[in-house]
Amino acid sequence: MARLTLEALRKEYDRGRVVAVEDLSLDVEDGEFITVVGPSGCGKSTTLRMVAGLESPSGGTIRIGGEDVTDQHARKRDVAMVFQNYALYPHKTVMQNMAFGLRMSTDLSKDERRERVRETAAMMGIEDLLDDKPDELSGGQKQRVALGRAIVREPDVFLFDEPLSNLDAKLRTTMRTEIQRLQNELGITSLYVTHDQEEAMTMGDKIVILNDGKLQQVGRPKDVYENP
Numbered sequence: 001m002a003r004l005t006l007e008a009l010r011k012e013y014d015r016g017r018v019v020a021v022e023d024l025s026l027d028v029e030d031g032e033f034i035t036v037v038g039p040s041g042c043g044k045s046t047t048l049r050m051v052a053g054l055e056s057p058s059g060g061t062i063r064i065g066g067e068d069v070t071d072q073h074a075r076k077r078d079v080a081m082v083f084q085n086y087a088l089y090p091h092k093t094v095m096q097n098m099a100f101g102l103r104m105s106t107d108l109s110k111d112e113r114r115e116r117v118r119e120t121a122a123m124m125g126i127e128d129l130l131d132d133k134p135d136e137l138s139g140g141q142k143q144r145v146a147l148g149r150a151i152v153r154e155p156d157v158f159l160f161d162e163p164l165s166n167l168d169a170k171l172r173t174t175m176r177t178e179i180q181r182l183q184n185e186l187g188i189t190s191l192y193v194t195h196d197q198e199e200a201m202t203m204g205d206k207i208v209i210l211n212d213g214k215l216q217q218v219g220r221p222k223d224v225y226e227n228p
Protein backbone atom coordinates (compact mmCIF):
# COMPACT_ATOMS: atom_id res chain seq x y z
CA MET A 1 0.00 0.00 0.00
CA ALA A 2 1.11 3.56 -0.57
CA ARG A 3 0.08 7.17 -0.61
CA LEU A 4 -1.66 8.46 -3.74
CA THR A 5 -1.17 12.08 -4.73
CA LEU A 6 -2.92 14.00 -7.48
CA GLU A 7 -1.40 17.35 -8.40
CA ALA A 8 -3.34 19.81 -10.55
CA LEU A 9 -4.77 16.98 -12.61
CA ARG A 10 -6.56 17.96 -15.80
CA LYS A 11 -8.37 16.12 -18.58
CA GLU A 12 -9.73 17.64 -21.75
CA TYR A 13 -11.73 15.97 -24.49
CA ASP A 14 -12.61 17.15 -28.00
CA ARG A 15 -9.50 19.35 -28.25
CA GLY A 16 -10.39 21.25 -25.11
CA ARG A 17 -14.08 21.77 -25.80
CA VAL A 18 -14.87 19.48 -22.84
CA VAL A 19 -12.91 19.90 -19.62
CA ALA A 20 -13.80 16.75 -17.68
CA VAL A 21 -11.34 17.32 -14.80
CA GLU A 22 -9.79 20.66 -13.87
CA ASP A 23 -6.99 21.53 -11.44
CA LEU A 24 -7.70 18.53 -9.20
CA SER A 25 -5.27 18.17 -6.30
CA LEU A 26 -5.79 15.50 -3.67
CA ASP A 27 -3.75 13.52 -1.17
CA VAL A 28 -4.87 10.03 -0.24
CA GLU A 29 -2.75 8.92 2.70
CA ASP A 30 -1.38 5.40 3.01
CA GLY A 31 -4.34 3.24 4.07
CA GLU A 32 -6.89 6.02 3.74
CA PHE A 33 -10.32 5.35 2.21
CA ILE A 34 -11.69 8.37 0.37
CA THR A 35 -15.18 8.39 -1.12
CA VAL A 36 -15.92 10.58 -4.14
CA VAL A 37 -19.39 11.96 -4.84
CA GLY A 38 -20.88 14.46 -7.26
CA PRO A 39 -23.49 14.73 -10.00
CA SER A 40 -23.35 12.69 -13.19
CA GLY A 41 -20.71 14.07 -15.56
CA CYS A 42 -18.64 15.81 -12.87
CA GLY A 43 -15.51 13.81 -13.71
CA LYS A 44 -15.55 10.93 -11.22
CA SER A 45 -14.92 8.12 -13.72
CA THR A 46 -12.40 10.14 -15.69
CA THR A 47 -10.41 10.72 -12.51
CA LEU A 48 -10.35 7.01 -11.67
CA ARG A 49 -9.42 6.07 -15.23
CA MET A 50 -6.46 8.46 -15.15
CA VAL A 51 -5.22 7.01 -11.85
CA ALA A 52 -5.59 3.50 -13.30
CA GLY A 53 -3.65 4.53 -16.40
CA LEU A 54 -6.58 3.84 -18.73
CA GLU A 55 -6.59 7.46 -19.81
CA SER A 56 -3.75 10.02 -20.13
CA PRO A 57 -4.08 13.30 -18.26
CA SER A 58 -3.94 16.51 -20.30
CA GLY A 59 -1.99 18.05 -17.43
CA GLY A 60 -0.84 17.53 -13.88
CA THR A 61 0.87 14.71 -12.03
CA ILE A 62 -0.10 11.40 -10.43
CA ARG A 63 2.18 9.96 -7.74
CA ILE A 64 1.95 6.59 -6.06
CA GLY A 65 4.22 6.12 -3.05
CA GLY A 66 6.00 9.29 -4.13
CA GLU A 67 6.83 7.95 -7.60
CA ASP A 68 5.59 9.90 -10.62
CA VAL A 69 3.44 7.41 -12.57
CA THR A 70 1.69 9.96 -14.80
CA ASP A 71 3.14 8.51 -18.01
CA GLN A 72 3.46 4.93 -16.83
CA HIS A 73 1.49 2.22 -18.63
CA ALA A 74 -1.57 0.82 -16.80
CA ARG A 75 0.02 -2.63 -16.63
CA LYS A 76 3.07 -1.27 -14.82
CA ARG A 77 0.97 0.42 -12.15
CA ASP A 78 0.16 -1.38 -8.96
CA VAL A 79 -3.46 -0.25 -9.08
CA ALA A 80 -6.57 -2.45 -9.00
CA MET A 81 -10.00 -1.30 -10.10
CA VAL A 82 -13.43 -2.69 -9.24
CA PHE A 83 -16.21 -1.81 -11.68
CA GLN A 84 -19.98 -1.59 -11.41
CA ASN A 85 -20.44 -4.26 -14.10
CA TYR A 86 -17.83 -6.59 -12.50
CA ALA A 87 -15.79 -6.88 -15.74
CA LEU A 88 -15.11 -10.61 -15.26
CA TYR A 89 -13.90 -12.77 -18.15
CA PRO A 90 -17.00 -14.81 -19.06
CA HIS A 91 -15.14 -17.87 -20.42
CA LYS A 92 -12.80 -18.20 -17.46
CA THR A 93 -13.57 -19.81 -14.12
CA VAL A 94 -13.50 -17.84 -10.90
CA MET A 95 -10.06 -19.31 -10.16
CA GLN A 96 -8.78 -18.24 -13.60
CA ASN A 97 -10.37 -14.80 -13.28
CA MET A 98 -8.71 -14.22 -9.93
CA ALA A 99 -5.35 -15.72 -10.91
CA PHE A 100 -5.13 -13.75 -14.15
CA GLY A 101 -4.37 -10.42 -12.51
CA LEU A 102 -1.66 -12.10 -10.47
CA ARG A 103 0.02 -13.43 -13.59
CA MET A 104 0.31 -9.91 -14.98
CA SER A 105 1.66 -8.37 -11.82
CA THR A 106 3.88 -10.86 -9.98
CA ASP A 107 6.58 -13.48 -10.48
CA LEU A 108 4.74 -16.24 -8.58
CA SER A 109 4.68 -19.81 -9.88
CA LYS A 110 1.38 -21.27 -11.00
CA ASP A 111 1.01 -23.24 -7.74
CA GLU A 112 1.78 -20.17 -5.67
CA ARG A 113 -0.77 -18.15 -7.63
CA ARG A 114 -3.44 -20.78 -7.06
CA GLU A 115 -2.60 -20.87 -3.36
CA ARG A 116 -2.87 -17.09 -3.08
CA VAL A 117 -6.24 -17.19 -4.88
CA ARG A 118 -7.51 -19.90 -2.50
CA GLU A 119 -6.49 -17.87 0.56
CA THR A 120 -8.20 -14.75 -0.73
CA ALA A 121 -11.30 -16.71 -1.81
CA ALA A 122 -11.55 -18.17 1.70
CA MET A 123 -11.30 -14.69 3.21
CA MET A 124 -14.11 -13.53 0.89
CA GLY A 125 -16.31 -16.59 1.45
CA ILE A 126 -16.18 -17.64 -2.21
CA GLU A 127 -13.94 -20.72 -1.97
CA ASP A 128 -16.81 -22.93 -3.16
CA LEU A 129 -17.18 -20.94 -6.36
CA LEU A 130 -13.65 -21.32 -7.72
CA ASP A 131 -14.63 -23.76 -10.49
CA ASP A 132 -17.72 -21.82 -11.58
CA LYS A 133 -18.01 -19.47 -14.54
CA PRO A 134 -19.32 -15.93 -13.99
CA ASP A 135 -22.73 -16.59 -15.59
CA GLU A 136 -23.39 -19.26 -12.96
CA LEU A 137 -23.07 -16.64 -10.21
CA SER A 138 -25.48 -14.14 -8.67
CA GLY A 139 -24.74 -10.42 -8.84
CA GLY A 140 -23.47 -10.40 -5.27
CA GLN A 141 -21.19 -13.38 -5.91
CA LYS A 142 -19.83 -11.75 -9.07
CA GLN A 143 -19.01 -8.61 -7.14
CA ARG A 144 -17.25 -10.67 -4.44
CA VAL A 145 -15.17 -12.30 -7.19
CA ALA A 146 -14.36 -8.91 -8.72
CA LEU A 147 -13.34 -7.65 -5.28
CA GLY A 148 -11.32 -10.82 -4.63
CA ARG A 149 -9.54 -10.47 -7.96
CA ALA A 150 -8.45 -6.97 -6.97
CA ILE A 151 -7.47 -7.89 -3.41
CA VAL A 152 -5.42 -10.94 -4.35
CA ARG A 153 -2.96 -8.66 -6.14
CA GLU A 154 -2.31 -6.69 -2.94
CA PRO A 155 -2.16 -3.48 -4.98
CA ASP A 156 -0.78 -0.16 -3.77
CA VAL A 157 -4.03 1.58 -4.66
CA PHE A 158 -7.64 0.45 -4.98
CA LEU A 159 -10.16 2.18 -7.21
CA PHE A 160 -13.88 1.51 -6.95
CA ASP A 161 -16.27 2.83 -9.62
CA GLU A 162 -19.77 2.56 -8.12
CA PRO A 163 -19.19 -1.11 -7.32
CA LEU A 164 -22.48 -1.66 -5.49
CA SER A 165 -24.97 0.20 -7.67
CA ASN A 166 -26.11 -2.90 -9.58
CA LEU A 167 -26.97 -4.77 -6.38
CA ASP A 168 -30.27 -4.72 -4.52
CA ALA A 169 -30.53 -2.78 -1.26
CA LYS A 170 -29.97 -5.72 1.07
CA LEU A 171 -26.92 -6.99 -0.80
CA ARG A 172 -25.57 -3.46 -0.98
CA THR A 173 -25.57 -3.26 2.80
CA THR A 174 -23.89 -6.67 3.09
CA MET A 175 -21.19 -5.78 0.58
CA ARG A 176 -20.65 -2.38 2.14
CA THR A 177 -19.95 -4.08 5.46
CA GLU A 178 -17.67 -6.54 3.68
CA ILE A 179 -15.64 -3.78 2.05
CA GLN A 180 -15.37 -1.96 5.39
CA ARG A 181 -14.12 -5.15 7.04
CA LEU A 182 -11.47 -5.58 4.35
CA GLN A 183 -10.56 -1.94 4.69
CA ASN A 184 -10.02 -2.37 8.44
CA GLU A 185 -8.01 -5.57 8.01
CA LEU A 186 -5.90 -4.57 5.04
CA GLY A 187 -5.71 -0.77 5.30
CA ILE A 188 -6.31 -0.21 1.62
CA THR A 189 -5.46 3.15 0.04
CA SER A 190 -8.70 3.72 -1.85
CA LEU A 191 -10.70 6.06 -4.01
CA TYR A 192 -14.32 4.95 -3.95
CA VAL A 193 -16.78 6.60 -6.35
CA THR A 194 -20.46 6.41 -5.46
CA HIS A 195 -23.64 8.37 -6.12
CA ASP A 196 -25.03 7.21 -2.76
CA GLN A 197 -24.38 9.94 -0.17
CA GLU A 198 -25.07 7.65 2.74
CA GLU A 199 -22.56 5.13 1.39
CA ALA A 200 -20.04 7.95 1.04
CA MET A 201 -20.72 9.15 4.60
CA THR A 202 -20.46 5.79 6.31
CA MET A 203 -17.54 4.35 4.34
CA GLY A 204 -15.20 7.26 3.80
CA ASP A 205 -12.45 8.41 6.14
CA LYS A 206 -12.88 11.51 4.02
CA ILE A 207 -15.33 12.60 1.34
CA VAL A 208 -14.46 14.44 -1.86
CA ILE A 209 -17.23 16.38 -3.57
CA LEU A 210 -16.59 17.01 -7.26
CA ASN A 211 -18.57 19.51 -9.26
CA ASP A 212 -18.10 20.29 -12.93
CA GLY A 213 -14.66 18.65 -12.97
CA LYS A 214 -13.43 20.59 -9.93
CA LEU A 215 -12.87 19.66 -6.34
CA GLN A 216 -15.57 21.50 -4.47
CA GLN A 217 -14.94 20.17 -0.98
CA VAL A 218 -12.85 17.59 0.83
CA GLY A 219 -13.04 16.64 4.49
CA ARG A 220 -14.26 14.24 7.13
CA PRO A 221 -17.89 13.18 6.48
CA LYS A 222 -19.14 15.09 9.51
CA ASP A 223 -17.45 18.35 8.51
CA VAL A 224 -18.50 18.13 4.87
CA TYR A 225 -22.16 17.63 5.62
CA GLU A 226 -22.38 20.06 8.52
CA ASN A 227 -20.76 22.87 6.52
CA PRO A 228 -21.96 22.39 2.97
Ligand code: ADP
Pocket residue numbers: 013014018019020038039040041042043044045046047
Ligand atom coordinates in the same frame (compact mmCIF):
# COMPACT_ATOMS: atom_id res chain seq x y z
P1 ADP B 1 -18.90 11.00 -14.01
O1 ADP B 1 -18.14 9.74 -13.86
O2 ADP B 1 -18.79 11.92 -12.84
O3 ADP B 1 -20.33 10.79 -14.41
P2 ADP B 1 -17.23 11.36 -16.32
O4 ADP B 1 -15.86 11.35 -15.78
O5 ADP B 1 -17.74 10.11 -16.97
O6 ADP B 1 -18.24 11.85 -15.20
O7 ADP B 1 -17.36 12.52 -17.39
C1 ADP B 1 -16.93 13.87 -17.14
C2 ADP B 1 -17.22 14.72 -18.36
O8 ADP B 1 -16.36 14.34 -19.41
C3 ADP B 1 -18.62 14.60 -18.89
O9 ADP B 1 -19.00 15.85 -19.40
C4 ADP B 1 -18.49 13.58 -20.01
O10 ADP B 1 -19.49 13.74 -20.98
C5 ADP B 1 -17.12 13.92 -20.55
N1 ADP B 1 -16.44 12.74 -21.13
C6 ADP B 1 -16.10 11.62 -20.48
N2 ADP B 1 -15.46 10.76 -21.30
C7 ADP B 1 -15.42 11.38 -22.51
C8 ADP B 1 -14.90 11.01 -23.79
N3 ADP B 1 -14.29 9.84 -23.99
N4 ADP B 1 -15.04 11.89 -24.79
C9 ADP B 1 -15.65 13.09 -24.60
N5 ADP B 1 -16.15 13.49 -23.43
C10 ADP B 1 -16.04 12.65 -22.39
Ligand code: ADP
Pocket residue numbers: 040041045
Ligand atom coordinates in the same frame (compact mmCIF):
# COMPACT_ATOMS: atom_id res chain seq x y z
P1 ADP C 1 -20.24 6.75 -15.93
O1 ADP C 1 -21.49 5.94 -15.71
O2 ADP C 1 -19.06 6.21 -15.24
O3 ADP C 1 -20.43 8.21 -15.73
P2 ADP C 1 -20.59 7.14 -18.72
O4 ADP C 1 -21.81 6.33 -18.99
O5 ADP C 1 -20.68 8.62 -18.56
O6 ADP C 1 -19.85 6.53 -17.45
O7 ADP C 1 -19.51 6.86 -19.82
C1 ADP C 1 -19.23 5.56 -20.26
C2 ADP C 1 -18.15 5.64 -21.33
O8 ADP C 1 -18.49 6.58 -22.33
C3 ADP C 1 -16.80 6.09 -20.78
O9 ADP C 1 -15.79 5.27 -21.32
C4 ADP C 1 -16.65 7.53 -21.22
O10 ADP C 1 -15.29 7.83 -21.51
C5 ADP C 1 -17.46 7.56 -22.48
N1 ADP C 1 -18.10 8.88 -22.60
C6 ADP C 1 -18.77 9.55 -21.65
N2 ADP C 1 -19.20 10.73 -22.10
C7 ADP C 1 -18.78 10.80 -23.40
C8 ADP C 1 -18.91 11.78 -24.41
N3 ADP C 1 -19.52 12.96 -24.22
N4 ADP C 1 -18.35 11.52 -25.62
C9 ADP C 1 -17.71 10.37 -25.83
N5 ADP C 1 -17.57 9.39 -24.91
C10 ADP C 1 -18.09 9.62 -23.71
